[in-house]
Amino acid sequence: MIFQILLIAFALFAITITTKQYRLRKVSLYWFISWTLLWTIVIVVALIPQATDPIAQLVGIERGADLLVYVAIVVLSYGLYRVLVRLEKVQKEITQVVRQVAINKAEKSKGHE
Amino acid sequence: MTIVAVIPAYNEQSRVAEAVRDALLYVNYAVVVDDCSSDQTSKNALDAGAIVLRHMLNRGQGASLQTGTDYALENLKADIIVHFDADGQMQGSDIQELIKPILDNRADIVLGSRFLGDSIKMPLSRKLVLKLGMLFTLCISGIKLTDTHCGFRALSKKSAKDIVITRDRMAHASEILDLIKVYGLRFVECPVTIKYSPEVLAKGQSSWGALVIVKDMLKSKFLDV
Numbered sequence A: 001m002i003f004q005i006l007l008i009a010f011a012l013f014a015i016t017i018t019t020k021q022y023r024l025r026k027v028s029l030y031w032f033i034s035w036t037l038l039w040t041i042v043i044v045v046a047l048i049p050q051a052t053d054p055i056a057q058l059v060g061i062e063r064g065a066d067l068l069v070y071v072a073i074v075v076l077s078y079g080l081y082r083v084l085v086r087l088e089k090v091q092k093e094i095t096q097v098v099r100q101v102a103i104n105k106a107e108k109s110k111g112h113e
Numbered sequence B: 001m002t003i004v005a006v007i008p009a010y011n012e013q014s015r016v017a018e019a020v021r022d023a024l025l026y027v028n029y030a031v032v033v034d035d036c037s038s039d040q041t042s043k044n045a046l047d048a049g050a051i052v053l054r055h056m057l058n059r060g061q062g063a064s065l066q067t068g069t070d071y072a073l074e075n076l077k078a079d080i081i082v083h084f085d086a087d088g089q090m091q092g093s094d095i096q097e098l099i100k101p102i103l104d105n106r107a108d109i110v111l112g113s114r115f116l117g118d119s120i121k122m123p124l125s126r127k128l129v130l131k132l133g134m135l136f137t138l139c140i141s142g143i144k145l146t147d148t149h150c151g152f153r154a155l156s157k158k159s160a161k162d163i164v165i166t167r168d169r170m171a172h173a174s175e176i177l178d179l180i181k182v183y184g185l186r187f188v189e190c191p192v193t194i195k196y197s198p199e200v201l202a203k204g205q206s207s208w209g210a211l212v213i214v215k216d217m218l219k220s221k222f223l224d225v
């Protein structure tokens, strides 16, 4: 019971934050919709956990809660992968900038050449 | 014929000047890439007659080699690029033999080998790690070499343009081998003498660094976009 309340509270919190950020144009509409949708689902499931059982059984998993955990792990892994790829890209861009500055400011000692 | 030594350096104030002077006996320009050192590396390199490129953040040895190479090709119109270390482990006098296959148009890239030459006081543990590296490279890149991770190399203008290093840290040596294969570059190995003094071993890569290289390689296989 306590866990359910906490979960719902957190979901509402997450939705509020996203809405605020969307209003300030800090996140895209796409991001706003998918994020809100995700947390709405969380709220629904928290309120009526049995609701997901039929869906779970459809794919051969007994309980809806289990299905959610599996899906969450997959989604999180994918998210992490995306972040890592992105990080790698940012690293490469930093290198490009650092390189360009270094080349533009090349120093030669006087007396040589 | 313009020959340029590209010398990555990170906190090498005590040794870089010596390395620059040694290299300059055999090349037209020495380009030191100071990778955000916190000591006098830049100044000492400059005083010794090098051209100094300064990274304002540490980007690693691979990134530095690429920075130096870009500069050498664009601004110095280099015909041959030599990768040379700032820590005094390499001998400038080996450069003559190293660039010969390129001058004779027998190769596009010449890789120094510590096992064909004399590696003065190479510890046994290092020897074993390097042999493993050789096997690993044979499996992954399909190139058979006696020494896969020697930093002493000479590249023709063509191969320097083809080989664009994107692995900023230490996995660039493996990347170079991959690219040799990809572009079908002609390569030969050339014996070089690398000195292993206690000072060098204290500051240089530990043999554990090999694990980091493997990690970096695997990472780039998965994450490259």
Ligand SMILES: Nc1nc2c(ncn2[C@@H]2O[C@H](COP(=O)(O)OP(=O)(O)O)[C@@H](O)[C@H]2O)c(=O)[nH]1
Pocket (backbone or CB within 6 Å): B007, B008, B009, B010, B011, B012, B033, B034, B035, B058, B059, B060, B061, B064, B065, B084, B085, B086, B087, B089, B151, B203, B204, B205, B206
């Ligand atoms: N630019 C740059 N050079 C580095 C870095 N780490 C090491 N080096 C330089 O790369 C060369 C070889 O490094 P070292 O640690 O001795 O590697 P080892 O000789 O393979 O054991 C030396 O000239 C170092 O100064 C780095 O983070 N950035």
Ligand SMILES: [Mg+2]
Pocket (backbone or CB within 6 Å): B085, B087, B089, B200, B204, B205
């Ligand atoms: Mg060294």
